[in-house]
Amino acid sequence: MNTPPLVSVQTLSKSYGHKLVLKRISLDIAEGEVVALIGPSGSGKSTLLRCMNHLERQDSGCVLVAGEPVGFTLKNGELHEVSDKVLSYQRRSIGMVFQGFNLFQHMTVLENIMEGPTLVLKLPRAQVETDARRLLDLVGLSDWAGHYPSQLSGGQQQRIAIARALAMKPRVMLFDEPTSALDPELVGDVLEVMRTLAQEGMTMIVVTHEIAFARDVCDRVVFMADGEIVEQGPPGEVLSDPRHERTREFLRRIL
Structure with a gap:
């Protein structure tokens, strides 16, 4: 029996004004799979x-996580956008790490990580701190629990951002170029944390220019250009022997 995908993107389209940036994208990601999204800017x-x-x-299409549409609810066969409160509930299973760290500057490292589980998940404070x-x-x-974000390097802040996302106990983690804002010598520590998550079975979708990470850690590489998936497959195939000239x-x- 085939296991349904944890994340299913179905004929997704998106425009900004007259510019079509996603053209009927469909992509399924299995639970525990690590997928790299690579491609030129734009x-x-x-x-x-x-x-x-x-x-x-x-603009059209949908995204399902664990079989449920994200941002919408299905009524009488039609998708209806949900309220912000319902959307926040839906997002509990989706962690996201951005290029910028987006930490709360007035909170300590420990407080940053505890904020979501305490306020959103309503978990007991002692359990959240543990x-x-x-x-x-x-x-x-x-050793940095009592420090503030301004006292940390960029690489340390990004690792805290990963910890904060994990504190919500997500089913899938989304990484949007998590190392692009870091000095080169700080990139390795962040990638090492992501490598550990992959080894522990976390489902991960990573937008990245770190080709070595994609080759060594990811189960699949998806190459995108001009709003479309040009090709996808195991890293050894897409990165070492790509089928399409656009990928080559x-x-x-970049290499």
């Missing part, structure tokens, strides 16, 4: 990721 990668948790509203300290240990920053041209430029 290809639609980040827009696709943001549509997956309804930060961007698509989980938060475990996550700090996971990202290698257990992109890899020649």
Whole structure:
């Protein structure tokens, strides 16, 4: 019996004004799969990721996570957009890490991680703190619990952002170029945390230019250009022996 995908993108289209940035994209991601989205700037990668948790509203099509539409509810065979409150509930299963760290500057590291589970999940504070300290240990920053974001390097802040997203116990993690804003010497620590998550079975969709990470860690590479999926497959195929000239041209430029 085939297991249904954890994330299912179905004929998704999105425009900004007259510019069509996603052209009927369909993509299924299995539970535990790690997928890299690669492609030139403007290809639609980040827009696709943001549509997956309804930060961007698509023009047509839908995204299902664990069989449920994100940002919508199905009534009488039609999709109806949900309220912000319902959307917040739906997003509990979708963690997202951005290029910028988006940490609360007035809160300590520990408070940043505890905020979501305490306010949204309504979990007991003692349990939340125990989980938060475990996550700090996971990202290698257990000694920084009482510090503020301004006291941390960019790489440390991004690792805290990952811990904060994980604190909501998501089913899937979305990463939108998580290392692009970092100095080169700080990239490795962030990628190492992501590598650990992959080894632990977390479903991950990663927009990235880190080709070595895509090759070594991901189960599948999806190459996008001009709002479409040009090709996809195992990293060894797409990155080492791409079928399409558009993919070959992109890899020649960045490698």
